Amino acid sequence: MDAGSGAEPHRARGRLGAPCSGARAPGAPWARFSAWLECVCVVTFDLELGQALELVYPSDFRLTDKEKSSICYLSFPDSHSGCLGDTQFSFRIRQCGGQRRPWHTDDRHCDSGAPASLQREHAHYFGYVYFRQVKDSSARRGYFQKSLVLVSRLPFVRLFQALLSLVAPEYFDKLTPCLEAVCNEIDQWPAPVPGQTLNLPVMGVVLQVHIPSRVDKPESGPPAQRSHENLLPAPVVLSSVHELDLFRCFQPVLAHVQMLWELVLLGEPLVVLAPSPAVSSEMVLALTSCLQPLKFCCDYRPYFTVHDSEFKEFTTRTQAPPNVVLGVTNPFFIKTLQHWPHILRVGEPRMSGDLPKQVKLKKPSRLKTLDTKPGLYTAYTAHLHRDKALLRRLLKGLQKKRPSDVQTALLRRHLLELTQSFIFPLEHYMASLMPLQKSITPWKTPPQIRPFRQDDFLRSLEHAGPQLTCVLKGDWLGLYRRFFKSPHFDGWYRQRRKEMAQKLEALHLEAICEANIEVWMKGKSEVEVVDLVLKLRERLVRAQGHQLPVKEATLKQARLYIETVISSLPKDLQVILCPP
Amino acid sequence: MMAIRELKVCLLGDTGVGKSSIVCRFVQDHFDHNISPTIGASFMTKTVPCGNELHKFLIWDTAGQERFHSLAPMYYRGSAAAVIVYDITKQDSFHTLKKWVKELKEHGPENIVMAIAGNKCDLSDIREVPLKDAKEYAESIGAVVVETSAKNAINIEELFQGISRQIPPLDPHENGKNGTIHVTQSHLQGGRRCC
Numbered sequence: 001m002d003a004g005s006g007a008e009p010h011r012a013r014g015r016l017g018a019p020c021s022g023a024r025a026p027g028a029p030w031a032r033f034s035a036w037l038e039c040v041c042v043v044t045f046d047l048e049l050g051q052a053l054e055l056v057y058p059s060d061f062r063l064t065d066k067e068k069s070s071i072c073y074l075s076f077p078d079s080h081s082g083c084l085g086d087t088q089f090s091f092r093i094r095q096c097g098g099q100r101r102p103w104h105t106d107d108r109h110c111d112s113g114a115p116a117s118l119q120r121e122h123a124h125y126f127g128y129v130y131f132r133q134v135k136d137s138s139a140r141r142g143y144f145q146k147s148l149v150l151v152s153r154l155p156f157v158r159l160f161q162a163l164l165s166l167v168a169p170e171y172f173d174k175l176t177p178c179l180e181a182v183c184n185e186i187d188q189w190p191a192p193v194p195g196q197t198l199n200l201p202v203m204g205v206v207l208q209v210h211i212p213s214r215v216d217k218p219e220s221g222p223p224a225q226r227s228h229e230n231l232l233p234a235p236v237v238l239s240s241v242h243e244l245d246l247f248r249c250f251q252p253v254l255a256h257v258q259m260l261w262e263l264v265l266l267g268e269p270l271v272v273l274a275p276s277p278a279v280s281s282e283m284v285l286a287l288t289s290c291l292q293p294l295k296f297c298c299d300y301r302p303y304f305t306v307h308d309s310e311f312k313e314f315t316t317r318t319q320a321p322p323n324v325v326l327g328v329t330n331p332f333f334i335k336t337l338q339h340w341p342h343i344l345r346v347g348e349p350r351m352s353g354d355l356p357k358q359v360k361l362k363k364p365s366r367l368k369t370l371d372t373k374p375g376l377y378t379a380y381t382a383h384l385h386r387d388k389a390l391l392r393r394l395l396k397g398l399q400k401k402r403p404s405d406v407q408t409a410l411l412r413r414h415l416l417e418l419t420q421s422f423i424f425p426l427e428h429y430m431a432s433l434m435p436l437q438k439s440i441t442p443w444k445t446p447p448q449i450r451p452f453r454q455d456d457f458l459r460s461l462e463h464a465g466p467q468l469t470c471v472l473k474g475d476w477l478g479l480y481r482r483f484f485k486s487p488h489f490d491g492w493y494r495q496r497r498k499e500m501a502q503k504l505e506a507l508h509l510e511a512i513c514e515a516n517i518e519v520w521m522k523g524k525s526e527v528e529v530v531d532l533v534l535k536l537r538e539r540l541v542r543a544q545g546h547q548l549p550v551k552e553a554t555l556k557q558a559r560l561y562i563e564t565v566i567s568s569l570p571k572d573l574q575v576i577l578c579p580p
Numbered sequence: 581m582m583a584i585r586e587l588k589v590c591l592l593g594d595t596g597v598g599k600s601s602i603v604c605r606f607v608q609d610h611f612d613h614n615i616s617p618t619i620g621a622s623f624m625t626k627t628v629p630c631g632n633e634l635h636k637f638l639i640w641d642t643a644g645q646e647r648f649h650s651l652a653p654m655y656y657r658g659s660a661a662a663v664i665v666y667d668i669t670k671q672d673s674f675h676t677l678k679k680w681v682k683e684l685k686e687h688g689p690e691n692i693v694m695a696i697a698g699n700k701c702d703l704s705d706i707r708e709v710p711l712k713d714a715k716e717y718a719e720s721i722g723a724v725v726v727e728t729s730a731k732n733a734i735n736i737e738e739l740f741q742g743i744s745r746q747i748p749p750l751d752p753h754e755n756g757k758n759g760t761i762h763v764t765q766s767h768l769q770g771g772r773r774c775c
Contacts (some may be wrong), residue, residue, distance in 0.1 A: 174650045179650055181620020181643070188622060201623035204590075204640055204654040 006253060030058050033187040035495070038125060038151045039063070040183060043100045045145040051076050054146075055176075057183050064248070066096040066287045066309055067125070074308040075129050075147035077277050078330040083117060084133055086169070088161050089277035090208040090285065091127045091303040094310065098523075111214050113194035116295040127151055128160040130168035146172060151206040153193065157285055158240040159209055166203055208237045239405075242289075247407035249286035252346055252374060254394060259382045260291050261415060262479065263342055267378070267424070267486035269321035270342045278302040279346055280327030287325055290415050292455075294423060294441075297491030300325040306332060323487055347374040384474035390414050421470035422479070423492075427569050428464050430496050439505065444513035446508040449500050452493065454484055506548045513557035521568060529565055533577055536562050584627070584634045587747060590655040592613030592684075593665035594676040598699040601639045601730035602665060611731050618643040621655055630744040637740065653687060661693035661743045668698045668727060671708040681721055691775060693746040696721035697739055701727040 039061040046052040051072040056063065062455055063071070109118045128150040140298040148168040150160050171178045185202045192198070194213030199206050250257050263270055264287050272287070274280035281302030288296040301308070304326045308314075321340045326452065328337075331411035390410075397407050435447035458477055466476050483489050521529060540558055543550050566577050595765040600618050604610050607626045620643055627636040640655040642648070656662055664680050666673040677696065684692060696718050698709060711727060718725035724742040728735040 170651075170654065177620075178651055181648060184619040185621065185623070201638075201640075203651075204621070204657055205586075206623070206638065543631050 030187055032189055033058070033183060035191045036186055036189060038153065038154065040179060041071055041075070041151060041211040042179070043072050043149060045076070045143075047140055055179070057179055062095045066452050067093065069307070071127060071149060071151070071307060073305050074127060074303055076131060076145070078305055078328075086130065086132050087276065087278050087491040088128075088130050088164060089281040089303055090129065090157055090161070091277075091281065092121075092301055093125050093127065093308075095125055096309070110183075111578065113215075113274050115194075115212055115214050115216070115293060116154055117289070117292050117387050118212055121155070122153070125151050125153065126155060126157075126160075128157065128164060130161075130164040131277075132168070132172055144172075148172075156192075157208075158238060158243060159241040162207065162236075162238055166205060170203060173477075183248060205236055209241050211241065213394065243408075243412070244282055244286050244289065245404055245408050246289070246411050247287055247404050249282050250411065251398075253344065253376060254388075255391065256376045256419070257411070257415075258384060258386055259274065259376070259378075259380070260344070261418060261523040262382055262384065263380065264288065264290050264296070264325070264376075265294075265419075265486070265488065267323040267488050268342055269324055270344065271326045271328060271333065271337050271340050272298065273331075273333065273343060273345045275346070275348050277327075277329055279348075280329055283344070283346055284325050284327040291419055291488065292416065294419055294488060295491055295495070297487045298323045302327045304328050306330060306336075341378060342380060345374050345377065380389050382474070383476070383479040384472050387414065387472055406521065418470065418472070421466040421468075421472075422476075422483075425461055425465055426457070426467060426492070427496075428501070429460050430493075432460075434500055435504065440504070440511050442506050442508075442512040443520060446504050449497065449504065453524075454481075502548050505539070505542070506550045506554075509543065509548070509550055509558060510554050512536070513554050513561065517561050517564060521565065526573065529569060530573065530577070533562055533565050536565075537577065582629070582632055582634050584636055585747075586636045586638055587743075588638045588640065588658055588661040589661045589663060589743065590640045590642060590652075590659045590682045591663045592642060592652060592656070592740060593644055594667070594670070594673040596645075597644065597665045597667040597670070597673050598730050599644060599663075599665050602663070602697060602699060602728060602736060602739070603639055604738045605730040606732055607639070609733070611733075617645060620651065626740075628740060628744065630747070631749065632742075635744050635747065642704050654682070656684060656688050656692070659689060659692055660747060661695060662688065663695045663697055663739065663743070664723075665697045665699050666709065666714075667700050668709045668711075669700055669703050669706045674709045674714070678717070681723070682690075685721075693743055693748075694721065695739060695743050696725040698725070698727040699730060701734060702708050702729040702732045714753060746749070 018229070040057045041053060042055040043051055045053040053068050053072055070093045074093065077087070109486050114120075129147050130149075131145075131147040133143060133145045135142060148164060148171055150164060152160060153557065154160075167178070167182050171182075181203060186200075189200050190196075190198050192211045195215065197208065197210045199208055201207075220503045251259075253260065260270075270287070272280050272283045274283060284300055284302040288300050299322070301324065302312075304314075305311075314324060314326065316340055321337075326337075394407060395411065397410070430452070433450040435449065439447045458480060461477065466472075508536070536558055540555065540562075542548065543555060543558075566574055569577070591603060593599055595617065600615055600622070601611060603622075604612065604615070607624045618641060622641050624639050624641070626639070627634050629635075640659075642652055642655050650729050662680075662684055664684075666677040681694065683755075684694065696714060698711070698714050714725050717725060724739075724746060726735045726739050727743060728739055730736060736742055
């Protein structure tokens with residue numbers, strides 16, 4: 001077997017001595033499959049029941065009744081939008097109790113290397129849908145209506161939609177054996193380890209994807225294709241597992257992209273009213289991806305219906321609207337969500353490359369009738385001035401018929417730089433809260449990370465603000481003030497603080513291991529020595545469990561210390577500390 | 581450096597004739613008595629030198645069970661070669677092989693290289709299909725033919741070498757046109773909007 005192909009070295013490792021057919025390793029049924037997908041569902045339209053779950057694969061995968069009901073409703077377009085033909089969209093639902101498979105160590109390994117915004121969801125499922133509605137004279141109502149749905153915790157929308165566009169048409173044609181075959185093929189895929197380029201064989205085709213990792217530069221795509229000779233003829237290369245065609249999504253609202261970025265950054269309640277689930281889900285996913293590399297910490301629903309179990313929770317007027325980005329298609333929502341502060345109305349997608357009409361900002365009160373025109377309905381005023389140069393470049397590209405992926409790259413880079421310019425001063429200030437290295441001494445409790453003081457931070461902006469990396473003028477201070485109240489600030493702050501606390505703990509452990517323990521032990525009472533052993537042990541457990549950033553040599557040294565210290569104690573104590 | 585060519589190869593044939601065992605012997609040099617039936621297909625690769633080229637076989641080992649028959653086109657679509665396997669101790673499997681050949685001629689890629697493998701030749705004392713029959717049939721359809729034993733590692737390498745020899749050498753002006761995968765990017769643009 002030759003190395004170099006993603007599929008085989010993994011396979012050889014995982015199945016040493018196992019049969020080389022599709023048979024799975026004993027004891028771990030569907031282990032490889034479930035690194036990618038939770039299950040595959042088929043939702044059909046039953047004349048008596050409405051949408052009904054026809055099939056779940058693997059058949060032993062357990063979904064709660066609530067989840068089943070959500071999947072059924074969200075896998076079909078809302079009754080008012082008559083989609084004919086094939087359409088693809090995505091949804092996201094809350095996981096509702098029920099028994100779960102144990103968290104695989106492999107998954108944890110995969111997640112620790114993944115960028116924060118691309119980690120596995122712990123409390124939500126993504127549903128990736130391929131819906132077909134065609135005339136069928138053999139069916140009782142004259143229509144064939146069915147959805148093939150991939151349920152996963154991974155936010156890899158491009159990959160799974162590409163997979164569906166390969167699998168679903170074949171499935172609708174050939175039915176069950178096709179699904180069985182595909183699931184078995186996925187069960188042979190190598191795990192989605194961040195940083196790797198993988199070959200994923202499915203239905204006679206090899207998909208090649210790069211799994212993004214924390215250490216990838218955000219703006220760089222997958223590694224450049226290997227020399228052409230190696231790829232003859234090329235497998236099907238997907239340029240990204242998750243990135244959408246941002247330009248195509250935002251084209252109808254191009255003038256407001258920057259304001260939308262602010263709304264998303266502030267975690268504002270935002271509803272996208274779209275003509276179809278395809279448009280709504282793409283727009284919501286495009287919006288939530290705007291913040292990368294910052295993790296989008298609010299709830300979001302690319303496609304949401306009146307049947308959703310969170311319908312009451314999200315639409316109640318007794319509380320302020322939740323910090324959610326919702327994608328809806330049912331015109332009923334215009335009334336239900338009238339009190340929401342920001343409503344983005346998107347029209348039918350236009351295939352022609354004509355210029356988007358100047359879409360004006362509109363007062364929310366204007367949004368009352370069903371035939372409301374496309375636009376952003378909000379009373380919000382942007383903090384930052386609009387980047388006119390970017391808009392000019394994008395519009396020029398449109399006139400010149402520049403390829404969409406070039407436009408997308410331009411737009412994505414702009415948003416990335418904007419987010420980075422915004423975040424950098426926060427990172428900088430946060431880093432200044434770390435105690436000085438010299439204040440970390442071996443035999444004292446480690447110093448505390450100083451608290452985040454918003455006023456101090458705002459003052460630091462004078463000399464280290466976003467003006468260093470961004471030409472955009474405006475009320476940055478005001479934007480930061482509002483950001484402090486958003487769930488994204490909270491999410492970012494907790495994550496950073498956790499990382500810093502771990503770093504501090506690691507530095508302290510290193511300081512202990514570099515100190516001369518025998519000198520310290522001189523003249524110390526037994527109580528103090530025993531206390532040290534217990535503390536060191538506790539540190540070691542935490543270092544291993546939390547995966548503290550500690551060198552292996554430090555851990556070794558700490559273990560050695562424990563032995564040294566214990567051996568200096570009287571025999572009876574030794575027995576207590578090290579039971580045989 | 582030698583040029584590497586990726587060649588999509590599919591294995592077809594009746595259930596239980598030893599398709600997976602042949603692939604397993606070829607790729608891993610391993611044989612398992614208790615191999616379970618393939619579901620759908622499994623995929624493996626192996627690279628072998630051929631003249632001044634390297635042939636990287638992308639092998640799609642399909643399920644022989646009848647219920648998966650309708651999926652076969654996905655695997656022979658775009659294949660540079662098909663290995664059609666029968667069991668020399670089962671006349672029926674030779675009959676199934678002829679049906680596969682017919683299907684490939686009608687629906688398979690033009691110029692697909694066909695290789696016939698009469699597997700389980702270690703069991704020649706209970707043979708039902710004479711070698712002569714296989715040779716005559718192979719000649720009539722212009723296929724490579726060889727009797728193999730995945731169990732005893734007989735003629736497995738030779739089978740794939742035979743395929744390699746039938747693959748026309750690479751014309752530098754026709755990169756990528758000799759065979760394998762023809763699904764284009766446009767097939768895969770996610771999120772098509774149809775409504």
